[in-house]
Amino acid sequence: MASEQHGLRIVGAAAPGFPPARGSYAGAAYATTSPGAAKATWLEVRPDGSVVAYAGKVEYGQGIRTGFAVEVADELRVSLGAVEVVLGDTARTPWDMGTFGSQSTARTGLQLRRAAATARQALLELAADRLDLPASDLICRDGAVTSRSDAARAISYRDLLADKQIERDLDENAPLTPASEFTVMGKHAQRVDAVARVTGRTQYTQDVRVDGMLFAAVLRPPARAARLRSVDTSLAERMPGVAQVARDGDLVAVLARTDEQADAACALLRAEWDGADGGPSHIELPEYLVRTGRDPFVTQEEGSLDDGFRAAAHVLESAYFIPYVSNEPMEPRAAIAEWKGDQLTVWAGSQRPFGIRAEMAQELGIDEANIRVITPDVGGGFGSKSTYPVAAEAARLARVAGAPVRVAYSRADELVHAPFRPAALIRVKSGFNADGTIVAWQFDAYHAGDRPFIGRRGSETPYAVPHVKVTTYTSESPLRTGSYRSLGGAVNHFAREVHLDEIAQAAGLDPVELRLRNLTHPRFRRVLERAAEAHCWSAAARRRGAGVAIGVDVGSYCALCVDVTRQGAEVRVERVTAALDCGLVVNPDGVVNQVEGSIVMGLGTALFEAIEFRGGRVLNSGFARYRVPRTSDAPAIATLLVGDDDVPSTGAGEPAIVPIAAAISNAVFDLTGQRHRELPISRYLGAAPRGA
C-alpha cells in the first residue's frame, strides 16, 4: 500500500534472513508466521525528491527509526531530514519476524542500505541518459546527480523523477558506500523523532482513540492456574456508563464509555475460580527448580571433564540463584480493535506486528489477509512485548460488542500478568591451576519455563578452557515466563562471571588479570583491556569496591568495570566504564544510549528487583513493592565504542546488560568481603564489614 505517485520504487524479497537458522532462538521462538507476499516495497524516492524507507520493525526506544534514516541518507546522499521511515504496519511494510535479538541494524538496516544503493545506481543511470554523460562521470551528492568533470552539469533527484513511475528489483550486490565515505553514518545524529517526544506528539498505543470506542475492564484471574468457574454480572451491568458485560468463552469484560466506569463496574463482578492455589513460593523456588529440571541440553562440550578435574590443582563449586524479574516498560500493554464488516484493524504496541496478526487470525478463525496491525511507537518493551495477549482480547471483545474496544493493562496488570524473565538456579564447578589457568568448567543451569532457548542464551563459556561441559535444563515454572533483554543471557553471565571472581580470589589474582589469562579471543581481550584502562582499574581496585565482568551477546563483546560504595543500608553504584565492540557503528550516540540503558536496567536486577509470589499469586502488584532504578540510583557511565568499521554491525541493545549484575556483585565483594551469589543483593546485604 505504498503511494501511487511513487517516483522510483525498490522492491525486494520480503524477508531477508528468513527462515532463521535452525537451532537459533529466533527460529525456536517465533517462526510461527512466514512472509506471505513474494515481494515488498523497501524504499521509494518520491517525485518531490523525498525518500521513504519501509521496515516491519517497530520503534520501542532503541532508535531504529533514526538508525535506518541515517543509513538510507548516507547511501542516497541526501540529508537526514529528507528520509521518512515507515515502521511496523502489516498493510504498509515488508513482513518481519519481530523486533528482538538486536537484529534490526544487522539485518534490516543492511537490507535498507542495499535498497538505497540500488536506488542510487538507478538514479545514476537515469541521469546519464538525461545529461548524456557516461555514468562513470557521475556521482550522487546532496540529492542530485552531478558530473565529476563539470560540476555545473547536474540534475536533482526531483527533476529526474518528476512524473516517473519506475520500479527496480533490489540488487543484493549493489555497491555499498565504504565507511571512509560516510557523511552521516558514524557521526552524532539527533534522533529524528526527538521533537515529537518532548512535545507530547508521539502517539503510543495508549493514546489511540477511535470514534465510538468502548473502554474494557477485563476480569483477570487471581493466580496463573485459576480457571473461571462462574461469574455474576448483575451488579456490574447496572453501573453507570456500562454498555455491556461482554463474554467470549473465558474472556469476560465490562465495556463502558469511560475507563473509570469500566474499572468501577469490573470491581463488582462476582467471580469464582477453580484451581487458584498450589505451587511453590519464591522462597522455595531454588530447590524447586533443581527438583523439576528436565530435558538436559548440552550447549557446549569439549574435552573430558573427568580428565580436566583430575588434572586441576584446585576445584571450586558454587551455586547461584537469580529470581524472576519483570520488564515493566513505562507504557503498559494496550490494544484498540475496530471491525468494519469482516475487516479488522488493531493498534497494538507489540514487538511482533506480523506475529500477533497470525496469532489473532488463528484465535479468531479468520484469514490473516483480513487483519491489519498498526504499531504506533512503543513505550518500552525490552523483549517482553513479544507477548501481547491484549490484542486478541480487544479483537474478541470488539466482535462481541459490535463497537471498537480498547483493552489496556494497569500497572498492576503489567506486574502480575505480563511474562517474567525465568528464574534460574545455576551450579558451577571449575578446576584451575595455581597460576589461574582454568582447565575444567562444568556449568549446569536450571531455568524456569517452557522456552528452552531463553536459558540457553549466553550459557557457553567464552574462556579458552580445554575441558568443558555446559548443560541447560528446563524446570517447571510457577509463573508465566517470556522474553527479557538478552533473554537468559544476563542470568547465565551472572553465574559465570561471579564464579570467575571466585577463582581469582582463590588463586590470589587480580580479577582482570585472571580473565586475560584465560581469554584468547582478540575482540574480547580488547574490550576488557580498554575498559580496565579507561576505568583506571588498578587504582580503583586498590581503593576497594571495584568489580569487573565481561560478556558476549548478539555477536557483540562488552566489558564493564564498576565502582560501588556502601551508603547506610544500601549499595550505591557510583561509576561504570563500558567498552563495547559491536562492529560498524551506524549511530554512535544511539549505541551509547543503549549501553547506558542496559546498565541501568541490569543494575535494578542486581540490587533491587525480585518477583515474590505464593500459590501462583504475584505479591508485588505495584511500583511500591517492585523497586526499579530511579534518578538517584543511576551511576555515572562512560562508554567506549571500540569496534572496527570494516566489521559488520552486530547488536547494541543487549550486550551491556549481560555483565552488569556480576560486575556489581564482584564490586560488593571487593568492598565488603561478602560474596553475593543470589540476587537481588539488597535483600542479602549483611552488616559485617570487610574482614570481620
Place this chain on the structure above:
Amino acid sequence: MDSLNINGQPYDVPDPSRNLLSFIRFDAGLTGTKYGCGEGLCGACTVLVDGQPVHSCTLTAGAVSGGSITTIEGLARDGELHPVQQAFVDENAMQCGYCIPGFVITSAALLQRDSHPDEAQIREALAQNMCRCGTYQRIVRAVECAAAAMEARHGE
C-alpha cells in the same frame, strides 16, 4: 459547574469526581500526559497546576477546579520549544520517550523555582519520575544544559 483552564483553553468539568489524568487524556484529548502507574509513583502523569508539578493520576478534576493547568502540549510558546524541551532534544535524552513529558514538566517546574540547581538537587527533584529505558544520566545533563541556556537568555 466546575471548570478548568488547560493550556489557556477553558474546559467544563461535568463530573468533579473524574480522575484528572483521565480527564486530560480522554475528555480533553491531550494525550501527551501519560498513564504509568496510577499511584503517583512514576511521574509520567505530571502536569503543572498553577505552576506547581502534581501527579494528575492521584487527583480528581474537581480537586483543582478553577485551576490553570499546563500540560506538555502547552509548554512550547509561539512555536518555540521551552529551553528544557530543547535541551532534551539536544542531549538525545530519551529512548522510548513515554516518560519524557513527565520529566520535561517536572524539570521546567524545578528551573522555575531554582534557576541554579546543582546535580544533587536535580536528581532529587527528578526522583519521583521513572524512566525504565534508563536515560537518567542524559536527563540530568539536559536539565543542567537547560539551566545554562535559560541563564544565558536572561543575560541578553
